[in-house]
Amino acid sequence: MTHRPAARPDTPRYLTEERLAIQELARQFTRERVRPLADELDPQQGTIPDSLRDEMAELGFFGLMIPEEHGGLGQGVFEYCLVAEELAQGWLSVASLLARGNGMGGEFTQQQCKELLPRMAAGEYLGAFALSEAEAGSDVANLSCRARQEGNEWVVHGTKMWCTYADQADYLVLFARTSPKDPAKPHRGISAFLVDKQRGTFPEGVSGTKVRKIGYHGWSTWELSFDGLRLPESMLLGEEGRGFYLALGGLEVGRAHTAARAIGLAQAALDDATEYAQTRRQFGGPLTQFQDVRFKLARMAADIEASRQLMYHVATEIDSGRRCDREAAMAKYVASEMAERVTSDAMQIHGGAGYTTDFAVERHWRDARLTRIFEGANEIQLRVISDDMLGALR
Numbered sequence: 001m002t003h004r005p006a007a008r009p010d011t012p013r014y015l016t017e018e019r020l021a022i023q024e025l026a027r028q029f030t031r032e033r034v035r036p037l038a039d040e041l042d043p044q045q046g047t048i049p050d051s052l053r054d055e056m057a058e059l060g061f062f063g064l065m066i067p068e069e070h071g072g073l074g075q076g077v078f079e080y081c082l083v084a085e086e087l088a089q090g091w092l093s094v095a096s097l098l099a100r101g102n103g104m105g106g107e108f109t110q111q112q113c114k115e116l117l118p119r120m121a122a123g124e125y126l127g128a129f130a131l132s133e134a135e136a137g138s139d140v141a142n143l144s145c146r147a148r149q150e151g152n153e154w155v156v157h158g159t160k161m162w163c164t165y166a167d168q169a170d171y172l173v174l175f176a177r178t179s180p181k182d183p184a185k186p187h188r189g190i191s192a193f194l195v196d197k198q199r200g201t202f203p204e205g206v207s208g209t210k211v212r213k214i215g216y217h218g219w220s221t222w223e224l225s226f227d228g229l230r231l232p233e234s235m236l237l238g239e240e241g242r243g244f245y246l247a248l249g250g251l252e253v254g255r256a257h258t259a260a261r262a263i264g265l266a267q268a269a270l271d272d273a274t275e276y277a278q279t280r281r282q283f284g285g286p287l288t289q290f291q292d293v294r295f296k297l298a299r300m301a302a303d304i305e306a307s308r309q310l311m312y313h314v315a316t317e318i319d320s321g322r323r324c325d326r327e328a329a330m331a332k333y334v335a336s337e338m339a340e341r342v343t344s345d346a347m348q349i350h351g352g353a354g355y356t357t358d359f360a361v362e363r364h365w366r367d368a369r370l371t372r373i374f375e376g377a378n379e380i381q382l383r384v385i386s387d388d389m390l391g392a393l394r
C-alpha cells in the first residue's frame with residue numbers, strides 16, 4: 001500500500017485535527033494489521049480472527065457513533081465513514097464489521113441502550129442483519145418470514161437469505177411479519193426483533209446453510225431457516241408492525257458507509273497500481289513512462305476524489321440532522337460504479353499479474369463488484385434519485 005500523507009498544510013478545514021487523528025489511527029491499523037491478514041486469509045476464504053475484532057474494539061471503532069454516556073466515542077457519521085474508508089483499503093469485510101457495532105439495530109429502549117450499547121462499544125455485542133429473503137431482496141417489503149404471538153412469546157417460522165455474520169454475531173436483528181400481508185400495503189405489519197445468541201452457534205429453532213460467494217471473504221453469509229424460534233415478548237424492537245420503517249431509518253447512514261467502503265477499495269487499487277506501474281519495466285522503463293498509464297492513474301484519482309467529496313458532503317448533512325435521501329443514494333451509486341471501474345483499471349495496469357491471486361488487486365476488484373449490488377442495488381438507488389427528481393411512477 002502506498003503511504004499517503006495524512007495531513008498537508010493545505011488540508012481542507014473540515015478535516016479537523018481530531019478527524020485527521022482518527023483517520024491516521026485507522027490508516028495505521030489497516031496498514032499494520034488488516035491488510036496483512038487479508039493478504040493471508042482471503043485466498044483461503046479464511047475468517048476474520050476474534051483477536052482483530054478485539055483490537056478494533058480497543059481502538060474504539062465499534063463505539064465511534066455511540067454516545068459517550070453509553071461508553072462510545074460520541075462521534076458522527078463523518079468520522080465513521082473516515083474509518084470505514086481506511087479499513088476497506090485493507091479488507092472489505094473488516095470495514096463492514098464496523099457497522100455491526102455502532103448502534104446497529106436502531107430502536108433500542110432506554111434500558112436496552114443502558115445494557116447493550118456499552119457492550120457493543122466494547123466489541124462484545126455485535127450483530128447480523130436478517131432482512132433479505134430469497135423472494136424479497138430489492139422488494140423487501142414483500143417478505144414472508146412470520147412471527148406469531150403465543151402467550152408472552154413470539155414464535156418465528158420462515159427463511160432469510162444473505163445474512164452475513166449470522167454465525168459469529170452476538171445477536172440478530174430479524175424482520176418478520178406479525179400481521180397478514182396486505183397486497184396493497186405490504187410494508188405494513190412487519191416487525192423487528194432482537195435475537196440474542198451465542199457467538200459461533202445458532203439458537204434453538206434456527207439453522208443455516210453457507211452461501212458460496214466469489215468474494216467478501218473474511219466472514220460467512222448464510223441462508224437461515226427459522227423453525228419455531230421462540231423469543232420473549234420483550235425482544236420486539238420498536239413498535240409492532242413498524243419494522244419496515246426501522247429498516248429504512250438506517251438507509252442514509254448505510255449508503256454513506258457503502259460509499260466509504262467503495263472509495264476505500266478504489267483507493268487501495270489505485271495505490272497498488274501506482275506502485276506497480278512505478279516498478280514494472282517494459283520497453284526499457286517503468287510503466288509510468290506511458291502516457292496511457294499516467295492518464296489512467298490520473299482519471300482513477302480524479303474519480304475517487306469526486307466520490308469522496310460527495311460522501312463527505314452526505315456525511316456532513318446527516319450529522320447536521322438534515323434529510324438527504326437523494327444525495328445519499330447518489331453517493332452510494334457514484335462511488336460503487338466508480339469503484340468497479342477503478343479496480344478494473346488497476347487490474348489492467350497489473351497486466352497478467354493482475355489476473356493472478358498473487359496481487360491484492362483481484363480482491364479489490366471482486367469486492368468492489370459487490371458494492372453495486374448490496375445495501376440496495378444501484379438500480380434501486382437510481383429509482384430513489386429519479387423518484388425524488390420526477391415523482392414516483394404510478
Ligand SMILES: Cc1cc2nc3c(=O)[nH]c(=O)nc-3n(C[C@H](O)[C@H](O)[C@H](O)COP(=O)(O)OP(=O)(O)OC[C@H]3O[C@@H](n4cnc5c(N)ncnc54)[C@H](O)[C@@H]3O)c2cc1C
Nearest residue numbers: 129130131132137138139162163164374375376377379380
Ligand atoms: C454478499 C452479500 C451479502 C449480503 N449481506 C446481507 C445481510 O447481511 N443482510 C441482509 O438482509 N441482506 C444482505 N444482502 C442482500 C442484498 O442487500 C440484496 O442482495 C440486494 O438488496 C438485492 O436483492 P436481490 O439479491 O434479491 O436482487 P433482486 O431484487 O432480485 O434484483 C435483481 C436485479 O433486478 C434489479 N431490480 C429489482 N427491482 C428493480 C426495480 N424496481 N427497478 C429496477 N431494477 C430492479 C436489481 O437492481 C438487480 O439488478 C447481501 C447480499 C450479498 C450478495
